[in-house]
Amino acid sequence: MLLNLGDLVDRTQDLDAPALIDCLDWERPAHYSHRDVDRLAASVADGLRRRGFEPGQRIGILSANRVEFLAAYFGIMRAGLVAVPINHKFPRATIEFVLQDADVRLVFCDAARRDLLPPGTPRVELESEWQAFLGAPKFETVRPAADAVAMVLYTSGSTGRPKGVPLSHAGQLWAVRTRLAGGPYRDQRLLVAAPLFHMNGLGTSKFVFAGHASMVLLPQFDARRYVEAIGRFQVTWLTSVPTMMALAVRETEALARTDVSSVRTVRMGSAPVTQKLIDDIRRAFPGATVMNA
Numbered sequence: 001m002l003l004n005l006g007d008l009v010d011r012t013q014d015l016d017a018p019a020l021i022d023c024l025d026w027e028r029p030a031h032y033s034h035r036d037v038d039r040l041a042a043s044v045a046d047g048l049r050r051r052g053f054e055p056g057q058r059i060g061i062l063s064a065n066r067v068e069f070l071a072a073y074f075g076i077m078r079a080g081l082v083a084v085p086i087n088h089k090f091p092r093a094t095i096e097f098v099l100q101d102a103d104v105r106l107v108f109c110d111a112a113r114r115d116l117l118p119p120g121t122p123r124v125e126l127e128s129e130w131q132a133f134l135g136a137p138k139f140e141t142v143r144p145a146a147d148a149v150a151m152v153l154y155t156s157g158s159t160g161r162p163k164g165v166p167l168s169h170a171g172q173l174w175a176v177r178t179r180l181a182g183g184p185y186r187d188q189r190l191l192v193a194a195p196l197f198h199m200n201g202l203g204t205s206k207f208v209f210a211g212h213a214s215m216v217l218l219p220q221f222d223a224r225r226y227v228e229a230i231g232r233f234q235v236t237w238l239t240s241v242p243t244m245m246a247l248a249v250r251e252t253e254a255l256a257r258t259d260v261s262s263v264r265t266v267r268m269g270s271a272p273v274t275q276k277l278i279d280d281i282r283r284a285f286p287g288a289t290v291m292n293a
Contacts, residue, residue: 002176005150005169006045006077007141008210009038013186018214021233022067026225032067034212037074039137040067044075046135053105055080055142058152060099060107061197062086062116064219068126069196070205072108073151077169080142083151085197087162088113094162098154102164144169153199175203176210185211188265190237193218193226193244200270204239213237223247224254231258237265238285242273242292249280260285267291 002008009015015035022030032040048059059076061083063069069085076083084102086095096118099107106122114125124133144150150169154162190208192215194201208215216233218225226248229235240248245268249255263285273292281290 002173002210003143003169004078004141005172005176005206006041006074006079006083008074008176008206009034010210010212013212017186017212018189019209020067020070020214021216023217023225023229024064024066024219030067034209037067037071037209040071040134041074041078042139043134043137044072045079045139045141046137047133048076048079048081048106048135049139050135053079053081056082056149058082058084058102058104060084060086060102060104061109062088062095062107062113063110063126063196064088064112065192065196065201065217066110066126066219067217068108068110068130070217073196073202074209075139077150078139078141080144080148082149082166084164085151085153085202087154087156087195087197088116089195090162092116092118097161098164102152102154146170153197172206176206179207180211183211185213188213188237189233189235189262190215190239191218191226191229191233191235192216192239193221194239194241195220198270200239200241203269221247223251227251227254227258227260230260230263234262236262237267238263238288240266240268241270242268242277243271245281246277249277249284255284261287263288265289265291267293269293 016033019034019037020032073083108124111127149166152164266288
């Protein structure tokens with residue numbers, strides 16, 4: 001039974017099955033099993049508790065998509081703390097506001113974005129300090145209270161300063177269980193390029209681990225690389241927002257040289273979809289069911 005949003009591992013399944021292909025380095029993608037990701041999340045949780053962080057405190061993540069982002073995200077919540085994924089496209093002043101507003105005590109950040117943090121911000125830099133931070137690969141996941149907050153996501157701030165939206169373990173686990181009801185998904189491989197600070201990418205990632213599926217994770221969206229990843233890794237399920245798919249289907253040369261016959265599902269979310277875009281997607285991926293949800 002799922003109780004903590006940070007622990008979605010189905011331990012009745014083969015934990016050595018593929019879970020994640022991290023394409024941070026496109027030439028040398030890193031492969032992780034469900035066991036690997038489980039241990040990384042546990043190590044983050046143990047590292048946080050060993051350093052005195054207590055349940056309910058807020059821990060930020062400021063990074064491009066990569067395995068460490070997901071391990072930190074899940075590990076924070078396993079330890080009973082609150083994950084705060086931060087939009088790294090915000091201006092520095094807005095990021096500083098988010099850190100203060102959420103009362104963030106520590107930030108996991110990548111080197112490319114460390115200078116977006118105010119001087120003196122407690123941080124763990126993923127390239128240089130990650131391994132030293134990790135604790136033991138086993139951790140007893142905290143059982144949260146019924147109304148406990150799991151994470152806080154900040155809105156885009158299009159009408160002023162962004163607003164933090166607290167999301168509970170119970171509410172988000174309901175969403176995960178609802179998506180799993182249409183399973184099983186063990187043989188599915190999903191492609192994720194939406195930023196993990198956004199609900200689209202995060203929601204898909206949680207679905208992957210809870211459904212014992214696998215995913216290909218791009219550090220950011222690039223239309224040509226998105227198409228190339230489909231053929232390279234035999235992706236069966238495309239996840240995106242409509243704008244991303246609109247750009248992908250324009251990559252006619254890449255589509256022509258890429259085997260996309262593995263694609264069975266194209267799922268978009270977070271925005272309306274035009275009939276023209278649906279028609280374009282069906283032409284590009286003729287064997288796929290197209291959904292917007």
